[in-house]
Amino acid sequence: MSKSPTKYLFVTGGVTSSLGKGIISASLGKLLISRGYSVTIQKLDPYINIDPGTMNPYEHGECFVTNDGAETDLDLGHYERFLNNETSQANNVTTGRIYQTVINKERKGDYLGKTVQIIPHITDEIKKRIKILGDTGNFDFVITEIGGTVGDIEALPFIESVRQLKWELEYNALFIHLTLIPFLSAAGELKTKPTQHSVKTLLESGIQPDILVCRTEHPLDSKLKRKIARFCNVEKDAVIESMDASTIYEVPLLMQKEGLDKVVLRKLGLEDNTDVKLDQWCNFLEGLQNPKQNITIGLVGKYVELQDAYKSISEAIIHAGVKNNCKVKVNWIHSEDINDTNVGKKLSRLSGVLVAPGFGDRGMEGKISAIKYIRKNNIPFFGICLGMQSAVIEFTRNVLGFEGANSTEMNESTPYPVIDLMEEQKEVSEKGGTMRLGAYDCVISKDSKSYECYNDTNIRERHRHRYEFNNKYKSDLEESGLIATGINPKNNLVEIVEILNHPWFVGVQFHPEYKSTVANPHPLFVGFIKACIQNKK
Numbered sequence: 001m002s003k004s005p006t007k008y009l010f011v012t013g014g015v016t017s018s019l020g021k022g023i024i025s026a027s028l029g030k031l032l033i034s035r036g037y038s039v040t041i042q043k044l045d046p047y048i049n050i051d052p053g054t055m056n057p058y059e060h061g062e063c064f065v066t067n068d069g070a071e072t073d074l075d076l077g078h079y080e081r082f083l084n085n086e087t088s089q090a091n092n093v094t095t096g097r098i099y100q101t102v103i104n105k106e107r108k109g110d111y112l113g114k115t116v117q118i119i120p121h122i123t124d125e126i127k128k129r130i131k132i133l134g135d136t137g138n139f140d141f142v143i144t145e146i147g148g149t150v151g152d153i154e155a156l157p158f159i160e161s162v163r164q165l166k167w168e169l170e171y172n173a174l175f176i177h178l179t180l181i182p183f184l185s186a187a188g189e190l191k192t193k194p195t196q197h198s199v200k201t202l203l204e205s206g207i208q209p210d211i212l213v214c215r216t217e218h219p220l221d222s223k224l225k226r227k228i229a230r231f232c233n234v235e236k237d238a239v240i241e242s243m244d245a246s247t248i249y250e251v252p253l254l255m256q257k258e259g260l261d262k263v264v265l266r267k268l269g270l271e272d273n274t275d276v277k278l279d280q281w282c283n284f285l286e287g288l289q290n291p292k293q294n295i296t297i298g299l300v301g302k303y304v305e306l307q308d309a310y311k312s313i314s315e316a317i318i319h320a321g322v323k324n325n326c327k328v329k330v331n332w333i334h335s336e337d338i339n340d341t342n343v344g345k346k347l348s349r350l351s352g353v354l355v356a357p358g359f360g361d362r363g364m365e366g367k368i369s370a371i372k373y374i375r376k377n378n379i380p381f382f383g384i385c386l387g388m389q390s391a392v393i394e395f396t397r398n399v400l401g402f403e404g405a406n407s408t409e410m411n412e413s414t415p416y417p418v419i420d421l422m423e424e425q426k427e428v429s430e431k432g433g434t435m436r437l438g439a440y441d442c443v444i445s446k447d448s449k450s451y452e453c454y455n456d457t458n459i460r461e462r463h464r465h466r467y468e469f470n471n472k473y474k475s476d477l478e479e480s481g482l483i484a485t486g487i488n489p490k491n492n493l494v495e496i497v498e499i500l501n502h503p504w505f506v507g508v509q510f511h512p513e514y515k516s517t518v519a520n521p522h523p524l525f526v527g528f529i530k531a532c533i534q535n536k537k
């Protein structure tokens with residue numbers, strides 16, 4: 001669209017964490033895209049890990065994987081789901097990655113003779129990473145979300161970098177600060193003081209926010225907005241109310257109602273002469289809020305206490321539900337709590353069961369008990385990554401009768417290693433960023449449920465694993481009915497297994513959840529939910 005320079009929107013957060021900077025950034029991105037602009041969103045994370053790939057999901061929630069194989073923050077999942085745009089390694093930068101780059105340069109001698117310091121060396125590297133996306137010339141807007149809360153020691157170099165950038169970019173940058181307006185029930189009042197303090201903290205770092213997005217449980221009246229404007233040096237219409245929403249998918253519409261996109265355009269000197277085309281989004285929301293029917297499915301995993309660990313899976317289920325005009329309730333079932341004795345009680349009333357990805361053997365036997373029950377009782381089954389591997393192990397043990405079959409991840413000396421460490425992984429000793437990561441081709445056989453879903457034989461899906469289906473057992477398994485219906489054409493790895501004489505039994509080595517968006521619900525999730533509806537309990 002416009003040939004004008006890329007505009008940079010920096011999103012910071014104050015008062016508390018978990019205010020939903022990711023959703024606000026994604027919603028603003030969505031509004032700008034619906035006006036015809038090209039937008040990408042980037043997240044800066046102030047921790048020292050190079051990426052979240054080495055973190056436990058309890059620490060950090062899901063690790064989102066991009067097409068180019070970056071292990072990233074789960075907010076990138078929101079960006080992709082809202083914008084229907086792919087992200088890449090460049091969209092997630094951590095303190096660890098910045099320091100690693102600078103220290104490697106120092107060792108190479110790139111700064112020979114100089115003292116290497118946070119300012120300018122670290123801040124220059126941060127600024128370079130922020131501008132990388134804009135420099136591609138592909139985007140009218142780059143939204144950069146800064147993780148954490150202003151005032152955090154860790155975030156200071158990032159804050160200083162965007163402060164400098166604002167001046168370097170002249171009129172092409174804006175600061176949006178997300179803050180909280182708490183309601184004190186004893187006083188019966190919304191309180192603005194924490195917001196004033198958090199803006200003051202930003203000011204101490206030399207940043208004057210242009211727009212305040214105020215999270216609140218109650219509407220902000222005009223008087224309150226004026227007060228916030230006056231004490232935080234922003235225009236009144238740049239005080240944006242962000243009420244708690246019933247679903248994250250409502251937020252773009254709430255932001256549109258508050259005029260967030262209009263204020264952004266005005267402050268950047270862009271004309272507000274483009275229509276916001278949100279029909280498809282509104283249809284999705286309408287479907288989400290007015291389902292024609294309900295079903296309950298189970299999700300068996302070991303991080304069920306923290307549902308952020310399965311963020312993309314839950315969102316993909318929501319997208320697929322809407323596509324099927326159905327509200328899908330998910331029962332989260334801890335795999336450690338399942339055994340052959342109680343499995344019927346836990347699963348019999350569910351319309352379908354998804355067995356989740358995971359690492360290590362905790363809860364593994366529960367997954368196997370669940371799959372045995374699901375297979376025998378014709379309950380629709382969707383296994384993802386470790387869920388697929390568990391299905392192969394279950395089938396080998398209980399249909400082929402190969403006792404003790406396992407993945408070598410769980411038992412190195414299993415007599416039947418039906419899932420084994422990938423050849424290319426055998427020499428790998430470092431843990432960070434060394435799995436089989438990112439998108440790979442897969443060819444699907446026509447006589448399969450997967451083909452019915454994709455309506456295509458050539459697909460590309462994202463991976464994150466070290467272990468794989470052991471082709472030594474392929475013919476035994478296929479003769480007994482577990483068919484490899486998806487194969488990597490380059491190296492013959494089995495990417496999909498199915499039981500064809502079962503209502504819906506599909507296990508995939510890849511992670512389809514990463515590619516489901518509001519605009520394009522993932523075909524396998526859509527097919528799975530459809531099968532669950534047909535099996536409605």
Ligand code: GLN
Pocket residue numbers: 356357358359360384385386387409464465466467468
């Ligand atoms: N732990 C298994 C592997 O590494 C599965 C990984 C996953 O579920 N993402 O192969």
